[in-house]
Amino acid sequence: MKYIKEFAVPTVILFVICFVAALLLGMTNSVTAPKIEQLALETELKSRQTVFPEAVSFGDELSSEEGTSVVPALNADGGVIGYVVVNSEKGYGGDISVMTGVDADGKVTGVNILSHGETAGLGANATNESFRDQFKGLVNGITVSKDKAGENSIDALTGATITSRAVVRAVNAAIEAAGGESNG
Numbered sequence: 249m250k251y252i253k254e255f256a257v258p259t260v261i262l263f264v265i266c267f268v269a270a271l272l273l274g275m276t277n278s279v280t281a282p283k284i285e286q287l288a289l290e291t292e293l294k295s296r297q298t299v300f301p302e303a304v305s306f307g308d309e310l311s312s313e314e315g316t317s318v319v320p321a322l323n324a325d326g327g328v329i330g331y332v333v334v335n336s337e338k339g340y341g342g343d344i345s346v347m348t349g350v351d352a353d354g355k356v357t358g359v360n361i362l363s364h365g366e367t368a369g370l371g372a373n374a375t376n377e378s379f380r381d382q383f384k385g386l387v388n389g390i391t392v393s394k395d396k397a398g399e400n401s402i403d404a405l406t407g408a409t410i411t412s413r414a415v416v417r418a419v420n421a422a423i424e425a426a427g428g429e430s431n432g
Contacts, residue, residue, distance in 0.1 A: 296321070296332045299349035299358035303329060318425050321349065330357060333422035339414035341365035344374065346415060348383075348422035359383045359419055364411075371411035379405060388423040390416050
């Protein structure tokens with residue numbers, strides 16, 4: 249009798265509490281999951297439109313190598329006018345996920361930083377429009393002006409050269425991925 253009061257009753261009560269909590273979490277997930285998925289799709293479409301504003305719509309993903317996805321950007325007639333590529337590179341604070349728009353001529357139409365772990369006030373400035381806009385119109389072989397100044401280079405973020413180089417590597421890789429799709 250003492251055993252039942254000391255161990256069995258608290259065990260049963262704890263089991264009931266855990267069961268009810270799990271049931272409520274499951275119900276909450278089933279209600280919110282479709283809304284979260286819809287919001288994620290809308291956010292992805294807005295990001296695609298940001299990096300490729302000329303596109304009327306976007307096709308199905310063509311390829312998905314390890315960490316890279318390529319999606320065609322379409323005109324009103326459904327013709328491919330370029331690609332949106334999502335990939336990532338190792339920055340100072342971890343992986344930087346970058347979405348890049350590349351037109352049929354291999355020129356960058358836009359860059360968007362999707363996620364990063366860079367230092368606030370330094371590498372995190374890669375999300376600023378002034379930094380991202382430097383890539384528009386550039387072609388493969390982009391460099392950081394600190395490394396090699398030229399027509400096809402961008403100015404590094406002050407105090408965040410590692411981040412700048414990581415974004416440049418991601419954009420160059422995106423241009424290559426888009427070129428591979430358009431040529432093959």
